[in-house]
Amino acid sequence: MNELEQQLLLEIADDELILGWRDSEWTGIAPLLEEDVAFSSIAQNEIGHARAFYELVARERGTTADGLAFDRSPDEYRCAQLVELRLLDWAQTIARHYLYEEADAIRLERLKQSDDPEIAGLAAKIDREEAYHRMHAQMWHDRLQDEPRYVAALEELRPLLNERREHTSELPELWEEMTMVRRSQPAGTKW
Amino acid sequence: MVTEAQVWDALAEIPDPEIPVISLVDLGVVRAVNVEDGQVRVDFTPTFLGCPALEVMRDAMADQIRALGAEPQINVCLDDSWSTDRITPAGREKLRASGFAPPAPREAAAPTLVQLQSNAHRCPYCGSTETRLENIFGPTPCRSLRYCATCRQPFEQFKTI
Numbered sequence: 001m002n003e004l005e006q007q008l009l010l011e012i013a014d015d016e017l018i019l020g021w022r023d024s025e026w027t028g029i030a031p032l033l034e035e036d037v038a039f040s041s042i043a044q045n046e047i048g049h050a051r052a053f054y055e056l057v058a059r060e061r062g063t064t065a066d067g068l069a070f071d072r073s074p075d076e077y078r079c080a081q082l083v084e085l086r087l088l089d090w091a092q093t094i095a096r097h098y099l100y101e102e103a104d105a106i107r108l109e110r111l112k113q114s115d116d117p118e119i120a121g122l123a124a125k126i127d128r129e130e131a132y133h134r135m136h137a138q139m140w141h142d143r144l145q146d147e148p149r150y151v152a153a154l155e156e157l158r159p160l161l162n163e164r165r166e167h168t169s170e171l172p173e174l175w176e177e178m179t180m181v182r183r184s185q186p187a188g189t190k191w
Numbered sequence: 192m193v194t195e196a197q198v199w200d201a202l203a204e205i206p207d208p209e210i211p212v213i214s215l216v217d218l219g220v221v222r223a224v225n226v227e228d229g230q231v232r233v234d235f236t237p238t239f240l241g242c243p244a245l246e247v248m249r250d251a252m253a254d255q256i257r258a259l260g261a262e263p264q265i266n267v268c269l270d271d272s273w274s275t276d277r278i279t280p281a282g283r284e285k286l287r288a289s290g291f292a293p294p295a296p297r298e299a300a301a302p303t304l305v306q307l308q309s310n311a312h313r314c315p316y317c318g319s320t321e322t323r324l325e326n327i328f329g330p331t332p333c334r335s336l337r338y339c340a341t342c343r344q345p346f347e348q349f350k351t352i
Binding site: 037046047048049051124128129136138 | 239240241242243269270271272273274301302303304307325326327328329330331332336350352
C-alpha cells in the first residue's frame with residue numbers, strides 16, 4: 001500500500017470515526033425513539049468501519065487501530081469539517097447524514113475497484129452495510145425535502161464536505177472527550 | 192493429535208454471544224480450519240464490522256481450541272466473505288423458532304427501501320406475510336424491526352447483507 005493509499009484510507013477512517021462519535025450523541029435524546037435506535041446503530045457501524053480501515057493502515061505503519069484512532073493530535077486527523085460539528089438540530093443532522101452518505105457511496109464505489117484485493121474486499125463489505133444507512137438517509141430526505149429549514153441546512157453544510165485542510169474548533173473539543181479515558185492510563189495499558 | 196473434524200465440532204458448541212440459539216458454525220463465521228503441527232488456524236470472517244460480539248467470538252474460539260490441547264491462531268478476514276447467505280439452513284430454522292425472522296436471500300444488487308417496505312417478509316411467529324417495516328435499525332446492527340398485522344406481534348428481522 002503506497003503513502004497516497006494510506007492517506008486516503010486514513011481520511012475515510014477519520015470521517016467514519018468522528019461521524020460515529022457525533023451520531024452517538026443522539027443516543028437517548030433523539031426526537032423519536034425509532035431514531036434513537038437508528039442513529040445509535042449507525043454510529044456503531046461507522047466506528048466499526050473506521051476500525052477496519054485503521055487496521056489496514058496500522059499494519060503498514062507498525063502501529064494499532066487504537067493507536068491511529070486515539071494517539072494522534074487533533075491536527076493530524078484528516079476528517080472533513082462536515083463530520084466534526086456537534087449538531088443538536090434535527091434538520092442539520094439529517095442534512096449531514098444525507099450529504100455524507102451520498103459522498104461516501106461514490107468513494108466506496110471507487111475503492112471497490114481498487115487493485116489491492118484487501119482494500120476492494122473491505123470496501124465491498126462496508127458498502128453492503130452502508131446500503132442501510134443510505135436507505136435511512138434517503139427516507140428522511142424524501143420526507144423533509146420541501147422543509148425550508150432542511151433545505152437551508154443542506155446549503156449551509158454542503159461546502160464543509162470537502163473542507164479537510166483546516167479543522168473547526170469543535171474537533172479539538174471532541175478529541176478531548178474521545179481520548180480522555182485512553183489518556184488517563186500509560187501507553188500500552190491492556191484494557 | 193487434534194483433527195479438523197474435532198475442531199469443527201468444538202466450534203459448533205460455541206453459541207453466538209448475542210443470539211445464543213445459534214452457534215458460530217451455524218452463523219457461518221468460520222470459513223476454514225487448518226491443523227498443522229499441533230497448531231490450529233481458524234479463518235474467521237466477521238459479520239457486521241461494528242459488532243461488539245466479534246472479539247467475544249474470537250476469544251471463545253481460541254479458548255475452545257486450547258481446551259482441545261492445541262495452540263489457536265485466529266485469522267480475522269477483513270474481506271467481503273461473510274454474508275447472511277452463509278447462515279446454515281439449521282441456523283435459519285433455529286432463528287425462526289426463537290422469534291427472529293431469518294434474512295432474505297442476498298441478491299446481486301443491494302436491498303432497497305421498497306423491498307424492505309414490501310410485505311414479502313414472513314412473521315416468525317404465525318407465518319403471515321402481512322408484516323410492515325417499523326425501523327430499518329434494531330437492537331443490534333444485524334436486525335431490523337417489523338410488525339405483524341395478523342398476530343399483532345412486533346418481531347426482529349435479520350438484515351440481508
